[in-house]
Amino acid sequence: MEENFFERVYTIARQIPYGKVTSYGAIAKALGTARSARMVGWAMNASHNMEDVPAHRVVNRKGILSGKHHFQGTNLMQQLLESEGIEVVDNQIVDFEKVFWEPEVGDLK
DNA sequence: AAGGTGACCGGCC
């Protein structure tokens, strides 16, 4: 497919199940560009235009809401996560490993 | 065309 890098990131992000989260690196890895984790974050930045992209379910490897600053409200991202049953304390996801979801690979080729 | 930038990651202390 000749989709842009962003489109691929969005595709993965949209696959994140309700009440689950994933990391930028995981998405990057799913795309085959594990080293381009930063690009995933960059793509998420543009995801503001995509309403179907649950960017609030994407955090860094530490489970910290690193991108909450980029949301409209400072606590919007946390609110969304808590609405899905994910505990968030001090911009950090509780039981990160339990709610962590690894993107499926090779299903969009 | 080249350089700067970034919602990161992994390793080390």
Place this chain on the structure above:
DNA sequence: TGGCCGGCCACCT
């Protein structure tokens, strides 16, 4: 876990 450093890669000006 947290802080610092280097690497990495696509996008923007």
